[in-house]
Amino acid sequence: MSGPLDGVRILDLTSVVMGPFATQILGDYGADVIKLESPEGDVMRHNAPLRSRGMGHIFMNANRNKRSVVLDLKKDAGRVACLAIAKLADVLVYNIRPQAMARLKLGYDEVRAVNPRIIYVGAFGYSQRGPYAAKAAYDDLIQGAAGMPWLLKESGAEAPRYVPATMADRTVGLHIVNAVCAALYRREKSGRGQRIDVPMFESLLQTVMGEHMGGYTYVAGADEKPGPIGYARMLAAERLPYATKDGYVCVLVYNDKQWRAFFALIGKPELLSDPRYATPTARSQNFDDSNRLVAEAMRTRSTAEWIAALEAADIPVQRMNSLQDIVEDPHLAAIGYFREVEHPSEGRIRSMAVPSEWSESSPGYRRHAPRLGEHTREVLREAGLAESVIEQLIAAGAAQAAA
Secondary structure (H helix, E strand, O other): OOOOOOOOEEEEEOOOOHHHHHHHHHHHOOOEEEEEEOOOOOHHHHOOOEOOOOOEHHHHOOOOOEEEEEEOOOOHHHHHHHHHHHHOOOEEEEOOOHHHHHHOOOOHHHHHHHOOOOEEEEEEOOOOOOOOOOOOOOHHHHHHHOOHHHHHHHOOOOOOOOOOOOHHHHHHHHHHHHHHHHHHHHHHHHOOOEEEEEEHHHHHHHHHHHHHOHHHHOOOOOOOOOOOOOOHHHHOOOOOOEEOOOOEEEEOOOOHHHHHHHHHHOOOHHHHHOOOOOOHHHHHOOHHHHHHHHHHHHOOOOHHHHHHHHHHOOOOEEEOOOHHHHHOOHHHHHHOOEEEEEEOOOEEEEEEOOOOOOOOOOOOOOOOOOOOOOOHHHHHHHOOOOHHHHHHHHHOOOEEOOO
């Protein structure tokens, strides 16, 4: 079946994680994603573990449903070929600094000159309207700017540390997908393309400050003190997976009904009248006490015993999985989340399914993650370049094609 973005062509000038993750989702949705790479290729092609050169695991998991074209954009002939592809594209996405795009003569004005309907999406570190405009940005740096290592230290870690996932890249990647889809809809209504900037810092702050604005949500008057800032439940030192007799379990006793059931389960119904736990507001002011109470109870039974008891009482509970547990998870096996497919160069590989489920126009796995330059000739032909011109580009090093 054709995905919901079938017929949309995207020129993907992104690399590493944030941009490729976003454009892979757009490719999963049915868009024809043309991944334009330098002669060296996306740096993630080279991250171990990998089965063959240039096909690293992170690249494989962020670049399916794409075609790879290699152009040297520092050469004028490569830039001209890029503009020929852009002329037929609906969307261009890049994730280097705008200043670098300007040096390549591929800024919005240059691209719009050949394609007035283009949706030109830049994803980079910071808004171009502020003093951080030219700063370099990577996931670790943006996590730091958005306060994530501080939050982990504040909530009980021995030292500040980054979230051990590319949280900024992937969160902002979803903002890119949202922006592209909304802009395509807007163009259908207006007939006009536009430039869109998706800055990482400001986008990640939507995630962080949405709950940690705390008392600063309310502007203090002349005789008031602002704050407190932060969301106490998230910052509570006791907000942890709870230790059981033989492992850990993740439990969230949240509303009045659940607390009533929990107190009955541990044989302490009288705690319902304890002022620390009697109301949602009281509990929100005593998260450490509440978490400590649950932690003490969890230590009295095994993980399996608690999961059975809590599920029977309709209290939210989940086993704490390791990465290996996830790969072997019975629910994921039942829905076919991890699917084995035959890759033409990498052999049997495991791929994650599109997580959303559609009654029509279902997204899906249509193309394997491409070898470097696998589709150079094919895409340049579609852009209207003659065979002789394509061969000249390759001979001059302005383009590169896989053998």
